[in-house]
Amino acid sequence: MTAPILVATDLSGRDDRAIDRAAMMARSRGATLVVVHAVRPGSRLAGKPDEAEAALRAAMPDGLEDGLTVELLSPEGYPPDEITELADEVGAQLIVTGVARYNDIGDYFLGTAVDFIIRHAHVPVLVVKQRPHAPYTRIVAGSDLSGTSAQALGYAGQLLPQAAIRLIHGWSVPFAGWQKSKHVAKEVEEGAQESLDAFIASDLIAPEVKTRITAMLVEGSPEKTIRAAIAEWPADLLVLGSQGHTAMHRAFLGSTAENLLGSAPIDTLIVPPSGE
Structure with missing residues (x-):
């Protein structure tokens, strides 16, 4: 049942x-x-x-x-x-x-x-922020390529088996103000792309969900890249994973998730790690 x-x-x-x-x-x-x-x-x-x-x-x-x-x-x-x-x-x-x-x-x-x-x-x-008129069909999912974000993606894929998914992973050069060389940025971007490809290819994501994912590597902070994705693509649901519970049993969302919960114009699904 x-x-x-x-x-x-x-x-x-x-x-x-x-x-x-x-x-x-x-x-x-x-x-x-x-x-x-x-x-x-x-x-x-x-x-x-x-x-x-x-x-x-x-x-x-x-x-x-x-x-x-x-x-x-x-x-x-x-x-x-x-x-x-x-x-x-x-x-x-x-x-x-x-x-x-x-x-x-x-x-x-x-x-x-x-x-x-x-x-x-x-x-x-x-x-829920928007008045519903139809089932969700377009998901934006922010990912740090962790097991937690894979669980969130898997849950959303199972909950909405017909929805297209745009997976966003942001990358940036550490201490960018100090790193002036273009080859440094290129190396960081290539490393981020390799990590994203490995994440998509891994067993963390169910094969059926993989077929609906368009993975995008975007330069910028996680919050900035997710906002841009929502603005550019008519998504109707944002999916984010929480990072579990502290000893005081409070879920750690992180500043990105907290800010997006208050400012993203679309409905937002927060998924805790399984077994919490």
Whole structure:
């Protein structure tokens, strides 16, 4: 049986995008959709489970249950904790969430709850920014050529088996201000290309996923090269891998992923290492 997809909502209208996207993905995968609104202790719905369930049901988009099994849950507790714990309890394959808000210049504010979920979830988290109109068909994936980035790529390829993938690996000359010789840059670029070719050829990536990858070596920082790829190619999903958990059980995203989560104009999938 296909594992369920869990979507979190605070009952605001801005979460319709996340719910619609989660429902679209659940239908395509034959999965149950679990919609969660965690009731904060001390809020107006605290201690009123029937009213909380009614409020959650009233906030659902029309036609949500057409051709889809939907489970509505309204546990009481600190929302980020409840959402990540419920994802583990129901065996969710994916957590879907929206952003807290966004502005006219394309910057997105995730909010404390979304940030917590991304850093503590044991399953991939999809942050929905755009209103969904069709399944994802074009993926931009940033890669540092590590096993973690290969896992993220593999998950995205399995989740979206029809999507084309543009894999971006940025390279730059160390201490570029000191390195004036063109042959140094050429050697660094050639080494980066060899590493990228070896990564694509390795067993880290499934053969079926490889057939859909266009690998691109681009000069510049990871953030710069990924932004450029999104601007030049009409991708609808960005895929990034997190670097696991520290002793305090917080996922290390790195500055590139954190910045892109807030500024990339497209939906973003964060994939933790397997076994976390």
